[in-house]
Amino acid sequence: MFIDLSDKTAIVTGATGGIGLAIAKGLARAGATVVITGRDQERLDAALARLRDAAPARKFRGVLADVATAAGCKQLIAAQPQADILINNLGIYAVRDFFEIDDDQWEEMFQVNVLSGIRLSRHYAQGMRERGWGRIQFISSESALNIPAEMVHYGVSKAALQGVSRGLAKVLAGTGVTVNSILPGPTRTEGVATFLASMAEARGVSTTEMEALFIKENRPSSLLQRFADPDEIANLCVYAASPQASATTGAALRVEGGIVESIA
Template identity: 75%
Template sequence: MIIDLSGKTAIVTGSTGGIGLAIATGLARAGAQVTIVGREQSRVDEALAQLREAAQRDDARGVVCDAGTAAGCQALMAAQPETDILVNNLGIYGAREFFDIDDALWEEFFQVNVLSGVRLARHYALGMRDRGWGRIQFISSESAANIPAEMVHYGVSKTALQGLSRGLSKVLAGTGVTVNTILPGPTRTAGASAMMAELAAERGVSPEQMEALFLQENRPSTLLQRFATPEEVANLSVYAASPQASATTGAALRVEGGIVESIL
């Protein structure tokens, strides 16, 4: 299968590193003109340099804004009024005892993990619908179906994305615009690696041993039995953005290594 996104534009939020940058790079390699979105100019510039080298193209753009806020979304929409592919990857996470999650933290997770995607989809979907083609993705998590006790607020926000994606796919039914969620599991991003290194130091093991312990203790149902790479997650996202995925919409596409105990 040859995925050709030549002539298509794509926006990937939260794309200065990790899964977001891997998705942006994959889309660029497939031919799309990609916009990187991040909060810091230096990180956006660094991500653009990495993408241009990896994809061997120089048409990628960068927008510096905080897409987790209403003002930031407005800035992004002003800088890039239309797109063919929207990947809502921006998200925050972090372990916190349930009884210590106050209203402010609940609100922050909902604003960043859910409302950022709502705002951008509400704007960009209109142009996609009018043109008769588009791809909207929400990067969710296996935690949406397997809510972790150590970060209930995160899991709930990702479950909300599942409902949002399914509902929007119905709104756009028959228009040529598909809407799907991508559900990664534990992925070896810089943030995850830093967390494993910190835990490893506390327990006197290597980071590699800590990854195995983390899965054994927190995700024992994993069939992959290792952390995925950002590129493995990106591969599914790029396919879902392709013309070949035209019959896939309203779906929760899992790339979580079999953690979720479900055959559906």
């Protein structure tokens, strides 16, 4: 299958590292002009350099904006008024005891993980609808289906994304604009690597051993039996953004290694 996005412009939020950067790289290699966002200029510049190394013939642009806020979303929209592909990847997670998650932490989780994507989709979907083509993705998580006891607020925010995605797909029915949520499982990003390293140090094991222990203890139903690489998540996202995925909309697309105990 040859995916050609050479006439498309894609926005990927939270793309200075991890899954977002991998998605941006994959879209660029398929020919898209890629716009990424970040809150820190140094990290944004470093991400752009990595993208140019990975796909030197492609066009990239960075927008310095905190799209977890309404003001940051307005900054991005002003800098890039239209797009053909929107990947709502920005997200945070935090391990917290449920009884210690206060209102401010719940609010922050929803502002970053849910409302950022809603605000941007509300704007960019209108242009896509007018042009009769578009792709919107919300990066959810297997935690939306298997709410983790150690971070209930995170799981709930990711479940909300699936609701938004399905609802928006209905709003855009028959317009040529597809909307899907993507459900990764445990993925070996920079942030996760740091998290695992701290756990490994506390337990006196290597990071590699800690990865295996994490899967065994926290995701025992995994069929993959390992952490995914960000590029493995990006591969599905690139396909879902392609013309070939024109009949896939309103779906929760799982790339979680078989963790979810369901055949549906």
